[in-house]
Amino acid sequence: xxxxxxxxxxxxxxxxxxxxxxxxxxxxxxxxxxxxxxxxxxxxxxxxxxxxxxxxxxxxxxxxxxxxxxxxxxxxxxxxxxxxxxxxxxxxxxxxxxxxxxxxxxxxxxxxxxxxxxxxxxxxxxxxxxxxxxxxxxxxxxxxxxxxxxxxxxxxxxxxxxxxxxxxxxxxxxxxxxxxxxxxxxxxxxxxxxxxxxxxxxxxxxxxxxxxxxxxxxxxxxxxxxxxxxxxxxxxxxxxxxxxxxxxxxxxxxxxxxxxxxxxxxxxxxxxxxxxxxxxxxxxxxxxxxxxxxxxxxxxxxxxxxxxxxxxxxxxxxxxxxx
Amino acid sequence: xxxxxxxxxxxxxxxxxxxxxxxxxxxxxxxxxxxxxxxxxxxxxxxxxxxxxxxxxxxxxxxxxxxxxxxxxxxxxxxxxxxxxxxxxxxxxxxxxxxxxxxxxxxxxxxxxxxxxxxxxxxxxxxxxxxxxxxxxxxxxxxxxxxxxxxxxxxxxxxxxxxxxxxxxxxxxxxxxxxxxxxxxxxxxxxxxxxxxxxxxxxxxxxxxxxxxxxxxxxxxxxxxxxxxxxxxxxxxxxxxxxxxxxxxxxxxxxxxxxxxxxxxxxxxxxxxxxxxxxxxxxxxxxxxxxxxxxxxxxxxxxxxxxxxxxxxxxxxxxxxxx
Numbered sequence: 001x002x003x004x005x006x007x008x009x010x011x012x013x014x015x016x017x018x019x020x021x022x023x024x025x026x027x028x029x030x031x032x033x034x035x036x037x038x039x040x041x042x043x044x045x046x047x048x049x050x051x052x053x054x055x056x057x058x059x060x061x062x063x064x065x066x067x068x069x070x071x072x073x074x075x076x077x078x079x080x081x082x083x084x085x086x087x088x089x090x091x092x093x094x095x096x097x098x099x100x101x102x103x104x105x106x107x108x109x110x111x112x113x114x115x116x117x118x119x120x121x122x123x124x125x126x127x128x129x130x131x132x133x134x135x136x137x138x139x140x141x142x143x144x145x146x147x148x149x150x151x152x153x154x155x156x157x158x159x160x161x162x163x164x165x166x167x168x169x170x171x172x173x174x175x176x177x178x179x180x181x182x183x184x185x186x187x188x189x190x191x192x193x194x195x196x197x198x199x200x201x202x203x204x205x206x207x208x209x210x211x212x213x214x215x216x217x218x219x220x221x222x223x224x225x226x227x228x229x230x231x232x233x234x235x236x237x238x239x240x241x242x243x244x245x246x247x248x249x250x251x252x253x254x255x256x257x258x259x260x261x262x263x264x265x266x267x268x269x270x271x272x273x274x275x276x277x278x279x280x281x282x283x284x285x286x287x288x289x290x291x292x293x294x295x296x297x298x299x300x301x302x303x304x305x306x307x308x309x310x311x312x313x314x315x316x317x318x319x320x321x322x323x
Numbered sequence: 324x325x326x327x328x329x330x331x332x333x334x335x336x337x338x339x340x341x342x343x344x345x346x347x348x349x350x351x352x353x354x355x356x357x358x359x360x361x362x363x364x365x366x367x368x369x370x371x372x373x374x375x376x377x378x379x380x381x382x383x384x385x386x387x388x389x390x391x392x393x394x395x396x397x398x399x400x401x402x403x404x405x406x407x408x409x410x411x412x413x414x415x416x417x418x419x420x421x422x423x424x425x426x427x428x429x430x431x432x433x434x435x436x437x438x439x440x441x442x443x444x445x446x447x448x449x450x451x452x453x454x455x456x457x458x459x460x461x462x463x464x465x466x467x468x469x470x471x472x473x474x475x476x477x478x479x480x481x482x483x484x485x486x487x488x489x490x491x492x493x494x495x496x497x498x499x500x501x502x503x504x505x506x507x508x509x510x511x512x513x514x515x516x517x518x519x520x521x522x523x524x525x526x527x528x529x530x531x532x533x534x535x536x537x538x539x540x541x542x543x544x545x546x547x548x549x550x551x552x553x554x555x556x557x558x559x560x561x562x563x564x565x566x567x568x569x570x571x572x573x574x575x576x577x578x579x580x581x582x583x584x585x586x587x588x589x590x591x592x593x594x595x596x597x598x599x600x601x602x603x604x605x606x607x608x609x610x611x612x613x614x615x616x617x618x619x620x621x622x623x624x625x626x627x628x629x630x631x632x633x634x635x636x637x638x639x640x641x642x643x644x645x646x
Contacts, residue, residue, distance in 0.1 A: 021461075027468040078431060082424045101405045101471060104427060108401060109464040111434060116457045123450050127442065130453070134439040138344075141432040145350040148424060 001052075004045070004314050011044045014062050015069060020113065030094040030106035031113065034073045037089045042318065043068040043176040049311040050180030050194050053303050060122055061183040064129060067117035068176045070110055071133075075140060077107035082148065111137075121183060128182050136175030143168025150233050161238050162203065170202025193297045200294035201315055204287050208319065210234040211283045214271060225267035231256040235286070236279050237270075243277040291319055324375075327368070327637050334367045337385050338392060343436065353417040353429035354436065357396045360412050365641065366391040366499040372634040373503030373517050376626050383445055384506040387452060390440035391499045393433055394456075398463060400430035405471065434460075444506060451505050459498030466491025473556050484561050485526065493525025513625060520620035524638055527613035531642065533557040534606045537594060548590035554579040558609070559602050560593075566600040614642055 002010065015035055020028045044065035051061040079085070080093040081103050087093060095103040121129050146164040150156050177198040181191045213227040214236055227234050240252055255261060255269040274280060298312050325333065338358055343351045367388035374384040402408070403416040404426050410416060418426040444452050469487040473479050500521040504514045536550040537559055550557050563575055578584060578592040597603060621635050 021465075024465055024468040024472060026472065027465060078427055082427060104401055104405060105464055105468055105471075107431075108434065109461060111431065112457055112460045112464065115438060115453070116461070119450065119453045119457055126449055126453070127446050130438070130442045130449070134435055134442055137435045138432060138439070141428055141435065142344075142347055142350060145347040145428055148428075149347060149349065 001310075004049075004310055004317070007045065007048055007310075008041060010062070011041050011048065011065055011069070014066055015041075015044075018066055018070075018117070026098065026102055027106055027109055030077070030098050030102055031070075031110050033097070034077060034094055034106075034110070035070065037073075037091060039089060040318075041069060043072050043172055045314060046173055046176040046198060046311075047180035047183075049314055050177040050186075051184040052180075052310060053301065053307045054181065054184030054186045054190070058184075061180055063117045063120040064179050064183060065176075067114045067133070068172065068179065070117060071114040071137060072172060074107050074110035074114060075144070077103050077110060079144060082144070125182055129179050132175055132178050132182065136171050139167045139171040143171065155241075156233050156238055158235075158238055158242060161233065161235060165203060165206040165235075166199060169206045170199040173202040173205075174198040187302075190302060193301055197294050197297035197315075200290045200297065201318070204290035204294060204319060207235050207283055207287045207290065210236055211280070211287065214267075214274065215280055225263070225271075228267050228270045229256055229263055236274055236283055239282055240270075240274050240277055240279045243279075244273055248273045248276065287319075291315075324633075327372075327633055327640070330368065330371055330633075331364060333385070334364050334371065334388055334392070337389055338364075338367075341389055341393075341440070349421065349425055350429055350432055353400070353421050353425055354393075354433050356420070357400060357417055357429075357433070358393065360396075360414060362412060363641070364392060366395050366495060368637060369496055369499040369521060369634075370503035370506075372637055373500040373509075374507035375503075375633060376624065376630045377504065377507030377509045377513070381507075384503055386440050386443040387502050387506060388499075390437045390456070391495065391502065393440060394437040394460060395495060397430050397433035397437060398467070400426050400433060402467060405467070448505055452502050455498055455501050455505065459494050462490045462494040466494065478564075479556050479561055481558075481561055481565060484556065484558060488526060488529040488558075489522060492529045493522040496525040496528075497521040510625075516620045516624055520617050520638075523613045523617035523620065524641070527610045527617060527642060530558050530606055530610045530613065533559055534603065534610065537590075537597065538603055548586070548594075551590050551593045552579055552586055559597055559606055562605055563593075563597050563600055563602045566602075567596055571596045571599065610642075614638075 018035075020031055022028060047061050047065040047068055048058055052058045076088060077094050080088060080095045081100055085093050086096040093103075094106060098106070115133075118130065118133055119126070143164055143166070146160075147168055150161075150164065174195045177194040178191050181194050186194070210227065212222075213234065214224060216222065216224055227237075237252060241249055244252060251269055251273050255266050258266065261269065294315060295312065298308055298315070301308055341358075343354055345351060370384050370388040370391055371381055375381045399411060400417050403411060403418045404423055408416055409419040416426075417429060421429070438456075441453065441456055442449070466487055466489070469483075470491055473483075473487065497518045500517040501514050504517045509517070533550065535545075536557065537547060539545065539547055550560075560575060564572055567575060574592050574596050578589050581589065584592065617638060618635065621631055621638070624631055
């Protein structure tokens with residue numbers, strides 16, 4: 001059996017040798033650029049690891065693993081246009097490098113390439129896999145729409161926020177795990193448990209992402225406080241808003257756009273409010289809760305523990321990055 | 324058997340009752356708006372008519388017919404952003420009405436909705452239908468890319484132009500006809516002939532579109548000369564460039580952006596060059612040639628003439644609009 005590191009390399013190699021047409025160059029060059037941009041390959045890892053619980057035939061899941069990764073990267077291409085984002089994984093975004101029209105059209109082609117990879121799964125699994133993929137893909141768009149809606153929405157509740165990140169982040173992880181399970185021949189009850197696992201893992205992962213932006217380790221190279229300076233409605237911000245006094249809420253609402261404050265002062269002002277209501281602790285609690293629920297789903301699977309272990313270990317390593 | 328008018332209404336009704344989720348509203352409202360915008364429903368008609376040659380069970384092709392129409396409308400949403408087009412079928416484009424981000428994201432959701440409809444075809448046909456759809460969809464993107472490339476490319480040959488419109492227009496008609504044939508249970512040789520039929524029909528259709536922009540009937544409500552004023556590289560323009568003297572070429576190259584000329588004068592100047600080289604006649608010849616080739620493919624089908632007749636009549640009515 002492959003170690004998780006070997007599996008990661010298998011996915012990298014498969015993506016690297018995936019054949020995209022060469023012409024017209026402006027259409028396909030951004031696709032290759034985007035896929036070569038690295039990342040954790042979290043979603044294809046979930047496909048492969050979920051499949052591996054139920055089957056030795058994980059090779060037949062590679063094409064679906066590549067499909068979810070290509071789809072994920074397509075969403076980044078279009079998100080970067082909508083968010084006006086110049087940088088992605090430390091490099092210029094496709095939008096910044098080739099312009100908006102190229103990012104739109106290459107993104108479209110990329111989504112189609114994802115479906116082309118998906119169409120390669122063994123025929124007996126195709127109807128179910130395609131249906132799962134479609135529902136997942138549509139929900140990801142819904143999540144992005146809610147995320148954009150929130151920017152102009154004055155009040156966002158914690159429940160609304162959790163629903164948004166479930167759609168925007170968790171659903172793609174859940175779809176990946178379920179597709180892997182289907183390809184491994186898992187019964188529906190098992191697919192449902194893996195879905196719940198990935199939904200909770202995704203929530204924990206996204207909340208941790210929110211947390212690290214304010215309380216991460218600056219030595220990791222990413223400057224802290226980016227979300228605060230953008231006035232983004234993160235879990236921390238929304239939780240703070242729901243606990244803070246009217247005066248503190250004004251800080252949360254207005255500090256980031258106060259022209260009299262330096263960036264550092266803005267971040268300090270907001271974090272002082274966070275600290276006053278132990279927003280860090282509340283967020284960590286929520287992360288732990290979600291992560292424990294995820295692991296509990298894994299433990300409830302009808303499979304030998306050693307078959308589940310690689311997926312378990314992968315989840316732990318994913319969440320362990322903050323320690 | 325349904326008449327073509329009844330078939331058109333069946334498609335309209337099916338599209339009207341197709342269920343899209345209601346929330347988030349900004350994501351789905353543009354999809355409904357775009358699909359309600361009318362049009363000839365050319366592509367779904369081809370699916371249904373091709374299916375009807377080989378099978379009485381055309382109802383089972385309705386979902387695929389809707390899929391190609393939804394896909395086509397998705398391409399219009401994104402094309403309108405890339406082309407900065409404010410109007411579509413006499414109404415504000417989605418891009419103009421809801422803004423760029425909505426047009427990007429709703430377009431994405433729309434493409435996924437197309438795949439969702441496609442996934443409803445009978446399971447035994449799904450692998451072949453999905454593959455055909457994917458190849459078609461990717462080629463449409465390639466066509467749009469070449470079309471955009473041509474805007475900045477100084478010289479475009481007739482061969483390059485025909486290749487571009489084959490990708491941008493014909494391929495979607497061809498995919499529609501082939502998918503219909505697959506769902507009707509047609510043998511592969513028949514699928515190939517229907518593909519050739521639709522490719523040629525699409526070329527004739529697109530060239531006629533080019534022709535009508537300069538030589539159409541103004542009473543039909545569309546102002547003439549729009550392509551000329553945009554300096555667009557149409558079949559007429561490219562043909563004229565390949566025949567004209569150096570002096571006349573300069574008119575073709577520069578008249579449309581000459582600040583001393585009124586719109587009317589620009590159009591007259593370019594059309595005078597067209598007339599000098601009988602560009603209208605050359606284009607009409609090419610249209611006739613392509614259309615005859617299309618009909619010859621229909622005649623070569625291994626099916627009773629009365630089964631082919633509805634598709635034949637539809638093609639004739641489509642091309643008859645200029646007379």
